[in-house]
Structures are given as C-alpha cells and as structure tokens.
Amino acid sequence: MASNALKQPIVRQSLHEELVGLVRELIVDGDLPPGVKIPEKELCERFGVSRTPLREALKVLASEGLVTLTPNRGASASLITIEDLEEVFPVMGALEALAGELACQHMTAREIASVRSLHNRMIEHYRQEQLKPYFQLNQNIHEAILAGSRNNSLIVMYRSLAGRVRRARYFANMSRKRWAQAAAEHEEIISALEARDGAQLADILKRHLQNKFETVSQQLMEMAESVQKPNRASR
C-alpha cells in the first residue's frame, strides 16, 4: 500500500493552482507588462483550459496584488507606481532583516559555506561585467538566506512582495557606480553571515535594499518624465 510512496509525488495539484503559478510567472517575468488587459479567453486558449479554473487563478493573483480586477471589466496586470515601491520596500527590508537574523541562528556551517561560494562566483561575474549571471547569483544568495531563516511564513510573504516589485527590475539598469556599491554590500553581507552576527546582517540587508530602492526609484522617475503620464484608468 505504501509501495507507491516511491513513485513521483502524485500530488496532481489542481488545475487552478497550476494556473496561478503559470500566470504569476507571466506577470513577474514581464511577459504581461503592467497595465495591459488580460482577456480570459486568450489565456484559456493559450493554456487549453476552460474559464472557470482560470478565473479562480486570477482571483488569487488579485489578492496577491499582481493583477487588478475591475468589476465587469476583467483583469489587468497591476500597474506599479513609485508610491507602491515606496510602500513595499520598507516592508521587504524589515522582512529580509528578520530573515538575516534568523539565518544567522539556523543555517549550518555547510550552508553558509555554500552561500560564500555563490558569492565568490557572483563577484567573479561582477569583475567580468556579466550582468545576467550576476543577477541570477544575486537572487540565489538572497533566496538562500531566506531559506536559512527556516520560517516558511516569512519566505512566502517575502516572495509575494518580491514578485510585485520584481517587474520593476526590467527598467532598472544599474550604473557602474551603483553596481560597485552593491557588490561591496554583498561582501559585508557574507562577512556578517559568516560571523553569525544577526544584528549586523539585518542592518546591512536593510541598507542594501534601501539603496536598491533608490536606484530603481530614480530610474522610474526618469522614465515617468520621458513618457509623460502613461495615464492609468482614464475614468
């Protein structure tokens, strides 16, 4: 009876759950840019499902803040404003700081060493100015610290916020100067983690995110100026 426990987990997640993941990916990856309408019919055909599970998925994503539902007018990928970022970043900062503290308590030496190795590889890409892999490793590091908190509620919550702002990332090209700063901050992060100095790590992570926010924010400002009011909801 327990024989099939070996088989791949037959967790057959329900259709709507799968759709939540798929559509979320579309949005945070920027395939559905902020503000554009999401006609259900189109997505239904794209995924080959009926409207019911898709609509359920959209409701969930709306509660996460990724899509905006307007009564009788359907769904659209949520717009992201500077005000949103101003709100979200401090919250992410608090959460990541907490993650850092907990990670200092809970991570094994082996795990910390593995973060260090991610870090070293990341710095190597920084030196060679390879942005893409740099970003990837960067994200991996933050994910590893998060996982090290051993706190699933924290992780889920952080990911939700991160998803909402990640879309802004596509606008944000780092200046060379900012990049150097970020790399330096990461050096501090690793040091604090290796020293298991939770307070210190929390502090750096918060600062790191704050700086990142300022970069993204400035970029967004410049865009907003040049585009001259991309007008939201005209009424």
Next chain:
Amino acid sequence: MASNALKQPIVRQSLHEELVGLVRELIVDGDLPPGVKIPEKELCERFGVSRTPLREALKVLASEGLVTLTPNRGASASLITIEDLEEVFPVMGALEALAGELACQHMTAREIASVRSLHNRMIEHYRQEQLKPYFQLNQNIHEAILAGSRNNSLIVMYRSLAGRVRRARYFANMSRKRWAQAAAEHEEIISALEARDGAQLADILKRHLQNKFETVSQQLMEMAESVQKPNRASR
C-alpha cells in the same frame, strides 16, 4: 458627468469579494473552528449563492492561509499549531516594529493624542478588570499605530497574519500577572510614541508581541497535553 462622484461610491464589489469577507469573518471569529470541513453546499445555501463565486472565495482564502484545500476533498478551516505560531509571531513582530517606526514619523500630534486617550481608557478597564473592553481598546490601539504607518502594504500584510493567529486568541486567557505586564508594556508604547522615538517604539512592540506569543504558546501547550493529540490528517 462628474456629478455622481458625490454619490456613495458605487463600488458594487463583486459577489466573490463579498464572500471572501464573509467567510473570512466566520473563520477568524471562530465560527468555523480550525480543522472542520467546510462543505461548499452548506455555505452556498447559507449565503444564497451558487458554487462558482464561493469556490473562488475559498481559493483566495486558501492563498491567505485561512483555509486548507485538499484535492478532491474540499476545504477546511486551517489548523493552527504551535509551530505555525512560532513562525508567524516573529514576522508580525518585524512588521509591527516597522509600523511603530513609521508611525513615529508620520502620525500627527492629534492622532497621537487620540491614541493616548484610547490608552487611558484601556488602562481604566484594566484597573476594573473588564477584559472584553480592554481587549477591544487594545486592538484599537494597535490598529491606530498601524494606520499611522501610512503604509498600506504593511497594513494589509499585518492584518493577514493577525487574522491567522487571532483564532488562537480564544484559547488564551491571560493570567493576572501577564495582564499587568501587558499593561505596563502599553505604558511604554505610548511614551515612546509621544516621544516619537521610533527605534524605542519598535523595540517595545517587538518585545510586547514576543511576550504575548509566549503566553498564547504556553496556553496551547497545556491544551494540547490535555487533549492528547487532536491528530491532524491521518495519512
């Protein structure tokens, strides 16, 4: 054309949205105790709606963590374990601390004065050992500080967590000693707020929540011992 801007906002929230609110209330207020199955049919009849919008609402509540969906076996009010509380409380602590810091920056003198008056009334109820109104004012104070943060994302996120643990409150009768401690902590909270000392306020709030957690946790432990494994999901 703008004439109807004066009329009450015709926001006619959709059916499913309304249901989310209603069912959420049922759960956090303890009308649907943790672990019990939620047959959709019953709720449908209760609210006089068809299954479609109700199921949408359940999906949303599941993503908030209030209900647990088991494939082909429907929904149930999520169980709440000590481990869950251990996870959630630090996160709430971090968020409330941030709220405190922001509130110190953003609240008007008038608002702070109004919190003070809530506080005074609460202390009066404490002196007279009136638990119910004490609790109510207590919650009002925390809500006011939260609102003072002027950060909607923070508020939404905090409320979501608070909803998940609020159900545990029904087990937690405070000891006289703990009550005195809580009242004292609130005295500190008000002082820090009036001094607009953000760091101090953050610190106290975090401590306050930590103490609260220990009380609730202990209570839960005792219950768990007496009930001897209320067994969750047998397989």
Next chain:
DNA sequence: GTTTTCAGTTTTACATTCAACTTTTGGAGT
C-alpha cells in the same frame, strides 16, 4: 467637423451541468 446615439458584438459574472473522485452503505464470505 465634432459629438452623440444606438445597434451589433464581445466580454464578463454567475449559474448550471457533467464527469471524476470519495465516502458511505449494504451484503457476502470467513
């Protein structure tokens, strides 16, 4: 030339239906 109006079409919100899975119930065998 611009704005308004109104029929036709599309899209959405919700209800209903259908199929698949679970649980229950009844009975046969040990």
Next chain:
DNA sequence: ACTCCAAAAGTTGAATGTAAAACTGAAAAC
C-alpha cells in the same frame, strides 16, 4: 460478529450555458 468488497450516494473539479454589462463603430444630429 467481523472483515472485505462492491454498488450507490454524495461531493468536488472543471466545462458549458446564460444574462447582463461594456466596448465598437457607423450613422445621425448638432
């Protein structure tokens, strides 16, 4: 009397249907 199996009843997951709201665009009015 207990266990095991099978058929029925009930519930859930997903598809389809329906009524109403919103968009479109072309003709009429200003």
